[in-house]
Amino acid sequence: MEKMGKSVSEIVAELGSEKGSLLAILLAVQDASPENYVSEAAVNEIAALMNISRSMVYSTASFYSEISLQARGRHIVRLCINAPCEDAGKAEIQKALEKELGIKLGETSADKLFSLEGVSCLGVCNMSPAMKVDDKVFGDVTPASAVRVIREIREAAKQ
Amino acid sequence: MTTLQKIKDFDKVFNFGSYDGSVSLEEYRMTGGYEALRKVLQDPQAATEEICAAGLRGRGGAAFPAGTKLKMMQTNVETERYLVCNADEGEPGTFKDRFIMNHIPFQLLEGLTIAAILAGSSNAYIYIRHEYPAAQAMIRQSIAEAQAAGLLGENILGSGVSVNLKIFSGAGSYLCGEETAMLSSIEGKKGRPRVKPPFPIESGLWGKPTLINNVETLANIPVIIAKGADWYKGLGTKDSPGTKLISLSGDVRNRGLYEVPFGTTFREIIENYGGGMKEVYTLKAVNIGGASGVVVPPEELDCPMEYGVCAARGITIGSGAVYVMDERRSILDNVQNRVNFFLHESCGKCTPCREGLRQAIRIIERVLAGQATLKDLSNLERYTKCMQEASFCGLGQAAGNSLLSSLKYFRKEYEESCVDSAQNIRERGDMC
Ligand SMILES: Cc1cc2nc3c(=O)[nH]c(=O)nc-3n(C[C@H](O)[C@H](O)[C@H](O)COP(=O)(O)O)c2cc1C
Ligand code: SF4
Ligand code: FES
Numbered sequence: 111m112e113k114m115g116k117s118v119s120e121i122v123a124e125l126g127s128e129k130g131s132l133l134a135i136l137l138a139v140q141d142a143s144p145e146n147y148v149s150e151a152a153v154n155e156i157a158a159l160m161n162i163s164r165s166m167v168y169s170t171a172s173f174y175s176e177i178s179l180q181a182r183g184r185h186i187v188r189l190c191i192n193a194p195c196e197d198a199g200k201a202e203i204q205k206a207l208e209k210e211l212g213i214k215l216g217e218t219s220a221d222k223l224f225s226l227e228g229v230s231c232l233g234v235c236n237m238s239p240a241m242k243v244d245d246k247v248f249g250d251v252t253p254a255s256a257v258r259v260i261r262e263i264r265e266a267a268k269q
Numbered sequence: 270m271t272t273l274q275k276i277k278d279f280d281k282v283f284n285f286g287s288y289d290g291s292v293s294l295e296e297y298r299m300t301g302g303y304e305a306l307r308k309v310l311q312d313p314q315a316a317t318e319e320i321c322a323a324g325l326r327g328r329g330g331a332a333f334p335a336g337t338k339l340k341m342m343q344t345n346v347e348t349e350r351y352l353v354c355n356a357d358e359g360e361p362g363t364f365k366d367r368f369i370m371n372h373i374p375f376q377l378l379e380g381l382t383i384a385a386i387l388a389g390s391s392n393a394y395i396y397i398r399h400e401y402p403a404a405q406a407m408i409r410q411s412i413a414e415a416q417a418a419g420l421l422g423e424n425i426l427g428s429g430v431s432v433n434l435k436i437f438s439g440a441g442s443y444l445c446g447e448e449t450a451m452l453s454s455i456e457g458k459k460g461r462p463r464v465k466p467p468f469p470i471e472s473g474l475w476g477k478p479t480l481i482n483n484v485e486t487l488a489n490i491p492v493i494i495a496k497g498a499d500w501y502k503g504l505g506t507k508d509s510p511g512t513k514l515i516s517l518s519g520d521v522r523n524r525g526l527y528e529v530p531f532g533t534t535f536r537e538i539i540e541n542y543g544g545g546m547k548e549v550y551t552l553k554a555v556n557i558g559g560a561s562g563v564v565v566p567p568e569e570l571d572c573p574m575e576y577g578v579c580a581a582r583g584i585t586i587g588s589g590a591v592y593v594m595d596e597r598r599s600i601l602d603n604v605q606n607r608v609n610f611f612l613h614e615s616c617g618k619c620t621p622c623r624e625g626l627r628q629a630i631r632i633i634e635r636v637l638a639g640q641a642t643l644k645d646l647s648n649l650e651r652y653t654k655c656m657q658e659a660s661f662c663g664l665g666q667a668a669g670n671s672l673l674s675s676l677k678y679f680r681k682e683y684e685e686s687c688v689d690s691a692q693n694i695r696e697r698g699d700m701c
Contacts, residue, residue: 132457133440137399173459173616176399176441192361192560193606194518194592230443230610231361232400235518235592236525245402 116142118152122159132160132170136177145181146225153179175230183218185263187211188229188242195231198238199252206253210260223267224260281528282492282504282512285372291407294414297375303420305494309383310428317343317387320490322498324510328365329355329446329483330561330587331663332576335490341470342388342480351479352390352432353455353469354381354487356397356404357439357446360559361610362590365514366484368526370397370404373488374411378434380487382421383494385432388480393432396451398439409436443614447663448481450616461616462662485514505531508577513586515542519556519593522547529574536570539593550595554679558587560607561667563674564600585670600679601686604671605633611668622665625656629672636686643687650676 121138125131139152148156148171157164171177189195189204204215211219211226218225234240237249243259284292284300297303309316321336342350354377358366369377385393397405412434415421423431437455444450445460452474454460473479489511493501502510509531518524521543529538535555539545546552552567562585572582579586594603612626632649635641653669653676660666676683684690 129457130455133454134438137438137440170457170459173461174440174442175613176439191606192610193556193603194362196606197519197594197598197603229400229441230359230614231363233358233364233367233398235362235364235516235590238518238524242400247403 115144118155119159122156127160129160129162132156132162132167133174135160136167136171136174140177144184145222146183146186147178147181149181150179181218181222183225184223184267185244186225186227187260188227188232189215190230190232190238190240190242191228192231192235194235195239200239202253203239203241203251203256207256207260210257223264282489282501283369283373283376283514283528285368285526285528289372291372291374292376294375294411294418297373297379301495302375302491303379305491306379306383306420307426308494309386310426310430313387316383316494319494319498320387323493323501324498325486325489325493325501326509326576327483328485328489328513328589330360330558332586335482335486338470338480338482339384339387342390342478345470345478347478348389349477350388350390350392351474351477352381352385352388352393353448353451353474353479353481354393354395355446355448355451355481355483356395356401356408357443357451358398358401358484358588359443359446359614360561360588360590361607362516362518362556362559362592363588364516365526365589367401367404368514369484369488370401371407374407375415376491377484377488378408378411378415378421380490381434382415382425382432383490384480384482384487385434386425386430390480391431391433393434394437394455394474395434396437396439396445396455399441405436405438412436443610444616444662444664450662451481452479459616461618462664506573506575509575513574513589516588516590517543517593518590520547520550520552520595520598521545521593531575532573534571534573535591536567538574538591539570543593546593546595548595550597552593553596553598554594554600554603556592556594556603556671557590558585558670559590559592560610561585561664561670562587562590563670564603564678565674566678569678583674585667600675600682601633601637604675605630605637607671608633608668611664615664615668619659619661619665621656621659622661622668625652625660625665626668628652629656629669636683639686639688641683641687642689643684646676646680646683646687 125134140148153167157167213219232240234249239251240249325335326332442460445454447462449463450460469479505511512528512530515527515529523544527542556564608630615622617623632645653672657669
């Protein structure tokens with residue numbers, strides 16, 4: 111999925127500049143960024159457009175796990191780390207993904223295509239272990255199926 | 270029409286059946302959907318009384334009587350009011366609200382619309398966690414369809430009553446499931462909890478009266494109104510009427526979501542719904558109520574799922590997550606996983622929770638490394654009790670549940686790893 115690349119001002123205009131729109135704006139700005147994050151420039155622009163302090167924007171942005179203030183990969187691979195998935199074999203999947211991507215949990219691959227993160231329960235514990243790649247959730251994941259998902263995305267990105 | 274027959278099974282509150290798509294607006298209306306809304310518009314007073322008489326209690330964890338909360342809203346003189354549907358479903362091991370949103374979205378929307386009308390809230394939000402993009406999309410589309418059909422939005426069914434519903438996306442914070450933290454989050458701030466009282470029904474969103482209810486609570490409402498409190502009470506027990514959605518996971522044969530009448534024992538849930546243990550291994554422990562719930566041994570499982578009895582026995586029904594562990598599972602690893610989860614989700618606003626969790630994880634790591642002493646265990650118990658009693662919000666108050674229950678029922682597992690346990694001293698041949 112290619113990023114649409116909406117500008118910060120377009121997003122603020124669309125969602126409104128009332129205070130209650132801040133979280134939605136941060137998520138939308140992050141979604142529009144090819145590097146899946148809210149940059150310092152974006153923080154400044156949001157603050158100016160909403161007429162609030164930069165520290166207010168940072169305070170909200172830094173509180174939420176799903177908002178990143180650091181550049182990340184184009185695709186975010188999130189591995190569920192809660193007990194039901196842990197017991198169902200999360201460690202082996204993590205190992206397989208780390209090997210395939212050449213990075214550790216919490217890092218971004220050298221080609222900037224993937225970031226690997228831990229995430230709290232994805233609400234599919236009836237299919238543990240689970241992972242989420244961008245907006246898609248995968249249940250009953252095996253080390254082989256996890257690697258297959260990564261390779262498919264890599265192939266698609268080459269085209 | 271096989272799919273319709275499945276969802277027509279009316280002995281339950283939720284009619285997912287084995288239906289694996291989503292129930293369309295047309296199908297929902299063909300099976301009696303939105304009849305309750307019509308009734309409510311004709312006689313709102315009777316509808317409120319029906320909800321009270323049914324004894325419906327909040328399904329988000331705290332089990333507060335839903336009718337009482339609704340009536341408290343009605344007596345407030347402020348006319349600008351809000352309704353917030355809590356669809357944050359952050360409790361690890363829980364997936365019931367996702368099922369409702371993905372499969373029976375209109376049952377939720379009807380319940381939400383009814384609650385908003387009865388509470389006098391013309392503005393409503395549904396706060397859906399960011400981890401559920403499919404549910405967000407389904408609810409967004411369903412809102413549009415309900416609006417187009419005159420069932421939501423301006424002038425509902427020509428009654429002159431309006432309910433404007435907006436989706437609000439969370440951003441990966443478990444704490445935002447706590448009602449006052451959720452309000453802060455909707456206001457654009459960090460999701461930190463606020464002091465209670467004032468409760469949200471008095472001063473909630475933007476300082477205005479706000480009714481907050483869980484997805485499952487709201488989805489019960491149309492059925493209660495359509496079929497009556499007496500029918501509903503016939504489903505559960507005297508203490509806890511109705512049914513509970515149980516998210517069953519772990520080492521059982523059939524993991525999944527089940528609608529279970531109150532009064533069913535936890536053993537029956539595992540045996541009859543879950544099909545018993547998955548492999549040849551025996552049952553070791555069950556975690557009831559998610560990460561903030563308790564860990565109990567098999568002997569406790571004959572307890573009926575009922576608010577009164579469970580509270581008396583220290584069992585937290587909570588969101589209805591039941592996670593089954595067989596003999597291969599380590600209690601300590603599980604508890605460590607939970608404490609790590611809370612440590613990550615704690616907002617750090619108050620010391621008992623912030624420091625209590627940090628100390629707890631240090632001690633557990635020592636136990637796992639075989640370096641702890643029995644004194645560490647009694648300290649762990651003391652710190653945890655303090656955290657439960659002195660924490661500012663429900664996160665810190667509940668974070669100790671799995672710790673304390675595991676120390677109560679599985680103390681041996683902790684002690685086996687302590688350097689100064691009688692057994693280890695004996696094995697090393699130390700002289701006393
Ligand atoms: C840390 C914490 C997390 C919570 N998470 C949720 C949640 O994800 N969903 C929910 O409905 N209630 C959650 N609650 C309970 C809410 O604060 C509140 O009691 C509930 O939404 C009220 O709705 P109900 O009366 O219909 O249950 C949580 C509470 C705490 C303390
Ligand atoms: S109990 Fe924990 S989560 Fe709640 S306010 Fe205190 S530090 Fe924050
Ligand atoms: S614990 Fe992993 S999906 Fe619920």
